[in-house]
Amino acid sequence: QNTMLQVKTILVVVEIYFPSLPENLLVLTVATEETDGFFRFMQSANYFNYTVKVLGMGDTWKGGDVGRSIGGGQKVRLLKEAMESLGDQEDLVVLTVDSYDLIFAGGPEEILRKFQQANHKILFAAEGVVWPDKRLADKYPSVRSGKRYLNSGGIIGYAPYINKLVSQWNLHDNDDDQLFYTKIYLDPLQRQTLNMTLDHKCQIFQNLNGAVDEVLLKFGTDRVRVRNTAYDSLPVVVHGNGNTKMYLNYLGNYIPNVWNYEHGCSHCDDNVVDLSQLKDYPNVLVGVFIEQPTPFLPEFFQRLLTLDYPKDKLKLFIHNNVSVYHEKDIQKFWEENRNVFGSFKVVGPEENLSQGEARNMGMDLCRSDASCDYYFSMDSDVMLTNRQTLKLLIEQNRKIIGPLVTRHGKLWSNFWGALSLDGYYARSEDYVDIVQRKRMGVWNIPYMAHVYLVKGSVLRNEMKERNYFVLEKLDPDMAFCRNARELGVFMYLTNRHDFGRLISTANYNISHYNNDLWQIFENPVDWKEKYIHQNYTRIFTENHIEQPCPDVFWFPVFSEKACDEIVEEMEHYGSWSGGKHEDKRIAGGYETVPTDDIHMKQIGFDKEWLHFIREFISPVTLKVFSGYYTKGYAIMNFVVKYTPERQAYLRPHHDSSTFTINIALNNKDTDFQGGGCRFHRYNCSIESPRKGWSFMHPGRLTHLHEGLPTTNGTRYIAVSFIDP
Ligand SMILES: *[C@@H]1O[C@H](CO)[C@@H](O)[C@H](O)[C@H]1NC(C)=O
Ligand SMILES: *[C@@H]1O[C@H](CO)[C@@H](O)[C@H](O)[C@H]1NC(C)=O
Ligand SMILES: *[C@@H]1O[C@H](CO)[C@@H](O)[C@H](O)[C@H]1NC(C)=O
Ligand SMILES: *[C@@H]1O[C@H](CO)[C@@H](O)[C@H](O)[C@H]1NC(C)=O
Ligand SMILES: *[C@@H]1O[C@H](CO)[C@@H](O)[C@H](O)[C@H]1NC(C)=O
Ligand SMILES: *[C@@H]1O[C@H](CO)[C@@H](O)[C@H](O)[C@H]1NC(C)=O
Ligand SMILES: *[C@@H]1O[C@H](CO)[C@@H](O)[C@H](O)[C@H]1NC(C)=O
Ligand SMILES: *[C@@H]1O[C@H](CO)[C@@H](O)[C@H](O)[C@H]1NC(C)=O
Numbered sequence: 001q002n003t004m005l006q007v008k009t010i011l012v013v014v015e016i017y018f019p020s021l022p023e024n025l026l027v028l029t030v031a032t033e034e035t036d037g038f039f040r041f042m043q044s045a046n047y048f049n050y051t052v053k054v055l056g057m058g059d060t061w062k063g064g065d066v067g068r069s070i071g072g073g074q075k076v077r078l079l080k081e082a083m084e085s086l087g088d089q090e091d092l093v094v095l096t097v098d099s100y101d102l103i104f105a106g107g108p109e110e111i112l113r114k115f116q117q118a119n120h121k122i123l124f125a126a127e128g129v130v131w132p133d134k135r136l137a138d139k140y141p142s143v144r145s146g147k148r149y150l151n152s153g154g155i156i157g158y159a160p161y162i163n164k165l166v167s168q169w170n171l172h173d174n175d176d177d178q179l180f181y182t183k184i185y186l187d188p189l190q191r192q193t194l195n196m197t198l199d200h201k202c203q204i205f206q207n208l209n210g211a212v213d214e215v216l217l218k219f220g221t222d223r224v225r226v227r228n229t230a231y232d233s234l235p236v237v238v239h240g241n242g243n244t245k246m247y248l249n250y251l252g253n254y255i256p257n258v259w260n261y262e263h264g265c266s267h268c269d270d271n272v273v274d275l276s277q278l279k280d281y282p283n284v285l286v287g288v289f290i291e292q293p294t295p296f297l298p299e300f301f302q303r304l305l306t307l308d309y310p311k312d313k314l315k316l317f318i319h320n321n322v323s324v325y326h327e328k329d330i331q332k333f334w335e336e337n338r339n340v341f342g343s344f345k346v347v348g349p350e351e352n353l354s355q356g357e358a359r360n361m362g363m364d365l366c367r368s369d370a371s372c373d374y375y376f377s378m379d380s381d382v383m384l385t386n387r388q389t390l391k392l393l394i395e396q397n398r399k400i401i402g403p404l405v406t407r408h409g410k411l412w413s414n415f416w417g418a419l420s421l422d423g424y425y426a427r428s429e430d431y432v433d434i435v436q437r438k439r440m441g442v443w444n445i446p447y448m449a450h451v452y453l454v455k456g457s458v459l460r461n462e463m464k465e466r467n468y469f470v471l472e473k474l475d476p477d478m479a480f481c482r483n484a485r486e487l488g489v490f491m492y493l494t495n496r497h498d499f500g501r502l503i504s505t506a507n508y509n510i511s512h513y514n515n516d517l518w519q520i521f522e523n524p525v526d527w528k529e530k531y532i533h534q535n536y537t538r539i540f541t542e543n544h545i546e547q548p549c550p551d552v553f554w555f556p557v558f559s560e561k562a563c564d565e566i567v568e569e570m571e572h573y574g575s576w577s578g579g580k581h582e583d584k585r586i587a588g589g590y591e592t593v594p595t596d597d598i599h600m601k602q603i604g605f606d607k608e609w610l611h612f613i614r615e616f617i618s619p620v621t622l623k624v625f626s627g628y629y630t631k632g633y634a635i636m637n638f639v640v641k642y643t644p645e646r647q648a649y650l651r652p653h654h655d656s657s658t659f660t661i662n663i664a665l666n667n668k669d670t671d672f673q674g675g676g677c678r679f680h681r682y683n684c685s686i687e688s689p690r691k692g693w694s695f696m697h698p699g700r701l702t703h704l705h706e707g708l709p710t711t712n713g714t715r716y717i718a719v720s721f722i723d724p
Helices: 002-017 036-047 073-086 108-118 134-139 159-166 177-186 188-193 245-252 297-305 327-337 355-367 389-396 431-435 476-486 515-520 524-531 560-573 606-624
Strands: 025-030 052-055 093-097 102-104 122-127 149-158 196-199 205-207 215-219 224-228 237-239 284-290 314-320 343-347 374-379 382-384 400-403 442-445 451-455 491-494 500-502 546-549 552-556 597-599 634-642 650-653 659-664 672-674 677-679 684-686 693-698 705-707 710-713 715-722
Touching (some): 025 108, 036 102, 052 073, 073 093, 073 159, 073 177, 093 108, 093 237, 102 245, 122 159, 134 177, 149 159, 149 177, 149 196, 149 205, 149 237, 177 196, 237 245, 245 442, 284 297, 284 355, 297 327, 297 382, 297 524, 314 327, 327 343, 355 374, 355 476, 374 389, 389 400, 389 491, 476 491, 515 524, 515 560, 515 606, 552 606, 552 684, 560 634, 606 659, 606 715
Parallel strands (some): 284 314, 284 374, 314 343
Antiparallel strands (some): 093 149, 215 224, 374 451, 382 500, 442 491, 546 552, 597 634, 650 705, 677 684
16 A cells, blocks of 8 residues: 555656646647548547647648558658658657547647656557568567557657657658658667657557457546556557557547537537528438338338428439339329429339449439539338438538438347448447437447438549449448448438337238238337327327217227228228128138128238237227226127128127127218117117227127118228127
8 A cells, every 4th residue: 555655656746847738749640631530530639629730631642552551651751841840849749640540538738748657758659460561570679568569650759859760761652651660669779769669558549450359438527538458548549540440430439528428419519500591401312212112101202201301402313123012102102293302213123223223323313413412312111200300410411421210119220330340230339329319429330221311522522433332242231331431431320319210121011902001010100100090099198089879989090091991902802701691701600690791811911900909909998998808809800891782781689799899991971871880778879980980899788789771882890809
């Protein structure tokens, strides 16, 4: 304990003798372009009030592709030129760092203090990997612990010494900078005279290459930084060197103050576009991709129409790869709305475009039209329930940004928080929190699909090539994202709002007439929105239920669409029973009170129907017959057709059920005349059934009833004998 105290005292003394004056630190960085990474670097530098001088902005980069091979000499040349005028300032400390893949996690005072503690004139970043010349490994001084090899992405030193170091440069722009520094460092004489060392234990510089597992985020109240767990240090400069750009992007979602638990997102409202201040809304090309049979496509189009955005500012490009099945939906949408949008182009399956080619075509339509401000790509399985989505994305003002959409009740979403080594899905530590919106913000992520917005200017500059969706054997979206990553264009995902959900297209059986009816299991939310009556929930909130006869309850349950589609489905099937006493479909083969009907089972809808009863009828039963918990079990589930030409009425009878539901599927007076139901015991009739409303009444003993004659037209009802 005594020694601990002593150490602390000494540290304090050191600080007093070497006052850390931030104005004595100058950051020099070479950046020829203002990439997203550069802006991120500057944002962190500005946050800590570093003095930064950018070298080479606007110059042509001739330093080679440092990501893949050697190069970077241009950086040393520019530094050498800059140091010629700075080198005589003895008190000046120069920090020279990369900027595209680097973030500050601490401020200038801390760097200066740590540099002084290192007690050398020049300090290089260190890493565990020798690069670019592996043969030089043995020449390095050995270290007991810590990183042994030099990395030139971060150098700090007194100006005269840095000047002496870089003045030795006489190579070409595309020669390797790191090799240059390595050779000087490995020369024992130079090492001594220039008083150089490496930051072996990541006190200042954290290179992520080979060290991703050593690094953890450390959340503080105002700031987030990284902790190196191998050396228990808090590095100040975090560098995504080598193959760790994506990991740096992940860290950059937090450090230095981008997001934390206390304040949430602190830069989300920086540089936003205020659409209300613009004279005109930007022009957006909307690319719609229907690449596989998709449930609820008419609803998808409806949501597109109800986006809160001037339609004359939207141009539409639709690729439909699903022959026949979706053509009628698209045709209908086109006929009704082609004049609503700025333009409307459909590319159908006859063009035989691959998905990648179609996506290239859509993106290119925006790229080649100078008036196209944004390209908004949307797959048909995206249900944007938030009408503001497009505006919110534009306002966020990023090169590429997508809204979070998730599969209902699942962790499945339209983005990946990390990639595996082979480029496929890997779960990031924050993935679940982002999907569940426990952490809200604008996230830099390595992959997204289904729906995203790209600036037209980006398509005409950084991404001006015409083919980003076809790459090797990759899925088109993976190809696009890989291209964006390699170009250093950040892809952002926002979960600041609830935007909508992803439909499941798996198990979509399109061999029925109205296939969405079968989606009750796969897409329950969309099923409910489409098929359940708008006022159904009011049964529970406002007691929106009637009792026209004793113990006969009457409530809304089906939407118009549900009624119409069930009738269509039955008529499409067409084999009505004819109301005969002999009935092979039931046990015993004899029906005493036969109706002209089709069983749900006959159209393969019995599982779905029983699920509907459990989900939507059982809660009503519990409400009106309190204490009775139905199993929601039924064998007899069928649609009855009454018409004067075939069967017009049904004589008085009991049902073989504990209780019965009877749902009117069409409208009295418009579709038929007559009809209704009479309960004998109570001398009570209901003569004006309402479409989509259901009766619920006991089946036996008390509720002897008859079907009143339909005098004209055709009346349809759906009936279930529940808990027989
Ligand atoms: C940077 O400077 C501003 C203005 O002087 C100051 O308010 C802020 O606290 C400084 N930031 C840090 C991280 O020291
Ligand atoms: C390096 O410089 C420090 C002071 O900055 C000095 O204390 C130390 O002795 C020097 N080391 C060598 C090897 O010259
Ligand atoms: C569609 O394209 C594929 C390859 O792109 C080709 O093999 C096939 O023959 C084409 N089909 C038609 C009908 O043109
Ligand atoms: C979509 O197009 C590809 C070929 O481009 C084809 O292999 C695939 O079967 C098509 N999908 C549908 C549902 O038509
Ligand atoms: C799709 O529905 C048809 C008609 O009901 C049925 O015969 C077929 O087995 C179903 N296919 C699948 C994969 O469930
Ligand atoms: C739901 O109830 C409201 C208020 O009574 C009514 O205006 C509306 O038409 C009802 N919706 C449907 C689909 O019947
Ligand atoms: C049944 O009600 C009707 C009118 O609602 C009435 O005319 C008739 O007399 C009643 N029958 C019996 C048996 O009560
Ligand atoms: C029967 O319905 C048809 C149309 O649905 C209508 O034209 C006709 O007038 C109706 N007949 C009677 C007797 O109401």
